[in-house]
Amino acid sequence: MYRKKIVAGNWKMNGSVTKNVQLVSALTQSAPDNIEIILAPPALYLSGVKAQLMGSSIALAGQNVAAEGQAGAYTGEISAQMFADIGVSYAIVGHSERRQYYAETDSLVAKKCLRLREQGLKPIICVGESLAERESGQAEAVVSRQLKAVIDYCGVELLADAILAYEPVWAIGTGKTATPHDAQAIHAFLRQLVTIYDKNIANYLPILYGGSVKADNAASLFSMPDIDGALVGGASLVAQDFLAICHAAKASMVG
Numbered sequence: 004m005y006r007k008k009i010v011a012g013n014w015k016m017n018g019s020v021t022k023n024v025q026l027v028s029a030l031t032q033s034a035p036d037n038i039e040i041i042l043a044p045p046a047l048y049l050s051g052v053k054a055q056l057m058g059s060s061i062a063l064a065g066q067n068v069a070a071e072g073q074a075g076a077y078t079g080e081i082s083a084q085m086f087a088d089i090g091v092s093y094a095i096v097g098h099s100e101r102r103q104y105y106a107e108t109d110s111l112v113a114k115k116c117l118r119l120r121e122q123g124l125k126p127i128i129c130v131g132e133s134l135a136e137r138e139s140g141q142a143e144a145v146v147s148r149q150l151k152a153v154i155d156y157c158g159v160e161l162l163a164d165a166i167l168a169y170e171p172v173w174a175i176g177t178g179k180t181a182t183p184h185d186a187q188a189i190h191a192f193l194r195q196l197v198t199i200y201d202k203n204i205a206n207y208l209p210i211l212y213g214g215s216v217k218a219d220n221a222a223s224l225f226s227m228p229d230i231d232g233a234l235v236g237g238a239s240l241v242a243q244d245f246l247a248i249c250h251a252a253k254a255s256m257v258g
């Protein structure tokens with residue numbers, strides 16, 4: 004099954020006007036073609052980065068989105084419609100930092116996915132287990148619960164225009180990466196789960212790995228059959244590192 008590799012950079016709460024200009028100009032100069040590259044800067048920098056990306060195929064993502072669909076009195080929130088309005092194509096939903104620090108539940112994540120679909124945006128849906136959950140043998144149960152909440156609420160068709168990201172919480176920002184074998188096992192499990200609903204959608208669904216992806220471990224992760232790219236945090240802030248990951252993704256593509 005041919006699936007194009009995708010590398011997404013989640014800048015989290017990092018960046019400045021000056022730093023962003025430097026980073027984006029380095030990326031546009033040397034980014035490889037034939038893979039999909041997505042950048043998720045903080046929301047207030049999206050328009051500036053968008054202007055700088057003019058003529059480039061690099062796409063943009065929000066890091067979060069409001070669960071409310073209608074414009075209104077929701078202080079601090081940004082709607083899917085607003086992202087669509089400025090030409091953003093994706094938004095990350097259910098990142099473990101949102102689940103952990105902002106108490107986002109499975110059902111809230113599912114609502115956000117629906118808001119994105121209504122506006123023609125693609126969700127990058129994050130799932131992943133904590134260290135305690137992994138150690139007690141619950142990794143599959145946790146990611147399955149998180150993904151099923153989205154499928155049950157939105158329908159499996161949502162996944163025809165979505166990206167799934169497996170991000171074990173214990174690997175995010177810690178320098179500990181899941182081994183390619185362990186990551187592959189969960190990716191295959193997730194794809195199998197989607198197969199139960201729709202085989203075709205499962206076959207085409209891009210499943211990214213996230214959690215301390217670096218230039219030196221990217222190639223071995225990308226060599227796994229169900230790892231279709233990476234959602235990169237820390238290393239996406241350093242042009243050389245992010246570019247090396249993008250080039251590893253391109254090199255891993257057959258043909």
Ligand code: PGA
Pocket residue numbers: 013170174175176177178213214215216234235236237238
């Ligand atoms: P990290 O973050 O690459 O810094 O571990 C990954 C993520 O949170 O998406």
